[in-house]
Amino acid sequence: MSRIGKRKLTFDKDIKASYSLNELTLSNSKGSLSIKIPEILKLNLEQNTILLTRINELKTSKQIHGTFNALILNMIVGLKKGYKQKLKIVGVGYKAELKKDILVLYLGFSHLINYKIPSNVIVKVLKPTILEVSGIDKQKVFQVAAQIRNFKKPEPYKGKGIMYENEQIIRKEGKTASK
Helix, strand or coil, rough: CCCCCCEEEEECCCEEEECCCEEHHHHHHCEECCCCCCCCCCEEEEEEEEEEEEEEEHHHHHHHHHHHHHHHHHHHHHHHHHHHEEEEECCCCCEEEEEEEEEECCCCCCHHHHHEEECEEEEEEEEEEEEEEEEECHHHHHHHHHHHHHHCCCCCCCEEEEEECCCCCCCCCCCCCCC
């Protein structure tokens, strides 16, 4: 049996869980998350614990078992603590502004970049060069952070662009004149 798949998932009493028609829904005051459970998995919901079991021992069943256990754990952690990703904007004149639900990025292009922030994700501009993406859905938070980063990836020569807070950019040496 999958080591990740067979662990029991426990959650706080403030999180309400319901399971019907192969869909698990977890909710609390922060929001609600749901996931569709495949038919090869059986979900046992008792008080504040969730246990997933599979109906056969095929390799794909084992893989899906561990994956869905991890996805449900991500939902529990998201409702309990939430997820955050900080982005750093590096470059002369590069900055970000927030106008209602649109993030405006000045990245040295001839035009501004207007990014509409999806629902269930919060983007804060802590400083003009530091952004914080947060929310309860891990996949959405890190997907939005990756989309923002893709507007201007950090380049290896000057290190300019949008990067994650703790990302290390491997710098390259520029061309030199030879005699």
